[in-house]
Amino acid sequence: MPSAPSQRFVLTLACANRPGIVAAVAGHLSQAGLNILDAQQYDDTQTDRFFMRVVFDPVAGEVALDDLKRDFLPLADRFGMVWTLSDPGTPRRVMLMVSRFDHCLADLLYRWRIGELAFEPVGVIANHPAETYGHVGLGDIPFHHLPVTRDTKLEQEAKVWEIIRDSGAELVVLARYMQVLSDGLTAKLAGRCINIHHSFLPGFKGAKPYHQAHARGVKLIGATAHYVTSDLDEGPIIAQDVEPITHRDTPDDLVRKGRDIERRVLARAVRHHLEDRIILNGSKTVVFAD
Known part of the structure; x- marks a missing residue:
């Protein structure tokens, strides 16, 4: 039986709604060797704002939170995201x-x-x-x-x-x-x-x-x-x-x-x-x- 992941991370984001946000986020995580465990999203049609929460873990080994933030920054800037990336293992x-x-x-x-x-x-x-x-x-x-x-x-x-x-x-x-x-x-x-x-x-x-x-x-x-x-x-x-x-x-x-x-x-x-x-x-x- 596979062991439980030693790390989990939570990404939240909000930005103006436009096509390709979900695909871009999922593609970025996949290319970085990260596995999506849970994803929720909401499109507020009244304000045309898009919201998303993603829980993910590394496919192999461990990664540093600061490295994840640094690597995600270009994508966040491209879509004008307000975002957070956190480690729920740190109270x-x-x-x-x-x-x-x-x-x-x-x-x-x-x-x-x-x-x-x-x-x-x-x-x-x-x-x-x-x-x-x-x-x-x-x-x-x-x-x-x-x-x-x-x-x-x-x-x-x-x-x-x-x-x-x-x-x-x-x-x-x-x-x-x-x-x-x-x-x-x-x-x-x-x-x-x-x-x-x-x-x-x-x-x-x-x-x-x-x-x-x-x-x-x-x-x-x-x-x-x-x-x-x-x-x-x-x-x-x-x-x-x-x-x-x-x-x-x-x-x-x-x-x-x-x-x-x-x-x-x-x-x-x-x-x-x-x-x-x-x-x-x-x-x-x-x-x-x-």
């Missing part, structure tokens, strides 16, 4: 940010510990003290307590960015971090900061969305994971889910059910990002789900 460095509610933090760390989410937690930034998360089991993960008030927000956010920058974090996850990030920080984190919003956006923004939903008598509640932008709660949506409710459910019932939705939606969005399944398409996303 991404992830910074987690949290406020008082810790259910999303606990869930992400659990999935990391059992190997469901492959990433390297480089720190937790919280605006509440460490004892708030005593039952989560942070272990050796660096913990940064950065309390914030209206008067100290700019100073606190400068420290947040310093920690993120110095940690080498490739992804920042707002795991119910209930502070609005400034335009400056969201610009620095463009395309690599995921937020979970405890509502099925674009409805019920702002404070107490479940209470808003209860007051309106809705029959579905939900959660939305999206990339953070300077437009509050309006970044490109990655994942959403809903839960049915009835007139018997109280606001507390909605909050309880909402916690479960938030956990699974955020985990799904983080996994899609870690596996390079998301390509930005203007204010939207193309998500190549497994």
